[in-house]
Amino acid sequence: MLIEGRTGSWEIVVGLEVHAQVISNAKLFSGSSTAFGGEPNTQVSLVDAAMPGMLPVINEKCVEQAVRTGLGLNAQINLVSVFDRKNYFYADLPQGYQISQFQQPIVGEGVVTVDMPDGSVKEIGIERLHLEQDAGKSIHDQHPSQSYIDLNRSGVALMEIVSKPDMRSPDEAAAYLTKLRAIVRYLGTCDGNMAEGSMRADVNVSVRKPGDAFGTRCEIKNVNSIRFVKQAIEIEARRQIEIIEDGGSIDQETRLFDPNKGETRPMRSKEEAHDYRYFPDPDLLPLVLPESLVAEIKASLPELPDEKKARFIDHYGLRPYDAAVLVAEQEKAAFFEEVVGTADGKPKRDPKMCANYVTGDLFAALNKAGKEITESPISAEQLGGLIDLIADDTISGRIAKQVFEDMLESGKDAAIIVEEKGLKQVTDTGAIDAEIDKVITANQDKVEQYKGGKDKLFGFFVGQVMKATGGKANPAMVNEMLRKKLDG
Numbered sequence: 001m002l003i004e005g006r007t008g009s010w011e012i013v014v015g016l017e018v019h020a021q022v023i024s025n026a027k028l029f030s031g032s033s034t035a036f037g038g039e040p041n042t043q044v045s046l047v048d049a050a051m052p053g054m055l056p057v058i059n060e061k062c063v064e065q066a067v068r069t070g071l072g073l074n075a076q077i078n079l080v081s082v083f084d085r086k087n088y089f090y091a092d093l094p095q096g097y098q099i100s101q102f103q104q105p106i107v108g109e110g111v112v113t114v115d116m117p118d119g120s121v122k123e124i125g126i127e128r129l130h131l132e133q134d135a136g137k138s139i140h141d142q143h144p145s146q147s148y149i150d151l152n153r154s155g156v157a158l159m160e161i162v163s164k165p166d167m168r169s170p171d172e173a174a175a176y177l178t179k180l181r182a183i184v185r186y187l188g189t190c191d192g193n194m195a196e197g198s199m200r201a202d203v204n205v206s207v208r209k210p211g212d213a214f215g216t217r218c219e220i221k222n223v224n225s226i227r228f229v230k231q232a233i234e235i236e237a238r239r240q241i242e243i244i245e246d247g248g249s250i251d252q253e254t255r256l257f258d259p260n261k262g263e264t265r266p267m268r269s270k271e272e273a274h275d276y277r278y279f280p281d282p283d284l285l286p287l288v289l290p291e292s293l294v295a296e297i298k299a300s301l302p303e304l305p306d307e308k309k310a311r312f313i314d315h316y317g318l319r320p321y322d323a324a325v326l327v328a329e330q331e332k333a334a335f336f337e338e339v340v341g342t343a344d345g346k347p348k349r350d351p352k353m354c355a356n357y358v359t360g361d362l363f364a365a366l367n368k369a370g371k372e373i374t375e376s377p378i379s380a381e382q383l384g385g386l387i388d389l390i391a392d393d394t395i396s397g398r399i400a401k402q403v404f405e406d407m408l409e410s411g412k413d414a415a416i417i418v419e420e421k422g423l424k425q426v427t428d429t430g431a432i433d434a435e436i437d438k439v440i441t442a443n444q445d446k447v448e449q450y451k452g453g454k455d456k457l458f459g460f461f462v463g464q465v466m467k468a469t470g471g472k473a474n475p476a477m478v479n480e481m482l483r484k485k486l487d488g
């Protein structure tokens, strides 16, 4: 995407550093619980509180989760990695350093394929993934003059997933985050819940004239929704363009996005820039993984979004866009497959019609009601039942829409609604014939005009007959019989 400035077009360059909280019952180096929403300071061991003499012990589960994520990102798994101390002082960091990985992360380069809304795909490079501890939380709004510290989060395992500066628009960044979240959810390594802070992004933005070298970037810290990531990129890019076009230059700095004011502003400037004095943590040996462990984890990976998408296109003949929409969440994909069903290893119902109903009518209804697919008022089986009624011509596609609305409201099966409301399609030629005759008699003037060459009127006659039968006449039959009567 190019942005027009006063001096011509500009290209946006974006790289994301995503912090993803590892799904694990215990913290990275202690046995304390990681459950969300506990009373402050009830999930804190002596290690997490950094009492003198306490020693960290690596949680194998967290290591496995990082490897699993690395494999899901098609990335290099490093059999030897090193934990370093990243030193800084902050009230919510009792150790005075965060245990992280610097030069030798557990996961190296990888790639994520993102699906753009126009159906195209783009590959975004992964630079690295490393394991690190989360810090505690400062609470400033509980007392007029004091701050409180909650250490429940202190020591919880995070994966920092660093992308290459491969994104070129807010939409690409959003698509990348969406895909990354889908992958970690499929893998079961992070719940991807941005509202609860289990996934947050540091957004690096720079601008350049197309073809030029990369410009100086600013890093917008801790953005906690995909919508905000898009807004922050757009606003930050425009700010940078304005400065450069005014003859200024960009300072590499850390900024904060304020969604209320619609601006980014500096958090720290260069003078206070951190020098973390990284060095290997002497309390921890290098982490050495047996190859067999990596192989074992690889063998246990589920079908990931890209593979599922390919299968949906191949096996069900879906359009790539519909397939991408369906595989975005495992539960949506499973719902679709249940609607289609299988008979003799083949799709039981027309997959395209099922995909249209699921991604169209159903998703729209769920969206409107603010519900997840798992809370759908119409079960997959019920939706399948509705589609069967269309397929065997019991009802027309148009009546089906009406039945669908009724199912949403009442939770009843389609067949029962059709029975109760007498919505069965009229396929009796005699009945349709009678209605056609009535319509022709009542509209002699229009019949003359039609015969005189006003072809467009044909639709009018179809509409009248459909109306007369309460929309229940089989539309194909109405068309055919009308043609015979009017043209014959």
Ligand code: ADP
Residues within 6 Å of the ligand: 013, 014, 015, 016, 017, 162, 163, 164, 165, 166, 204, 205, 206, 214, 215, 216, 217
């Ligand atoms: P640091 O460790 O100082 O944060 P990195 O080189 O690891 O620096 O880069 C951090 C992030 O910044 C990466 O996601 C990378 O893709 C992104 N990035 C690097 N250069 C640029 C640039 N010129 N414009 C936008 N993003 C960039």
Ligand code: MG
Residues within 6 Å of the ligand: 017, 202, 219
């Ligand atoms: Mg950084």
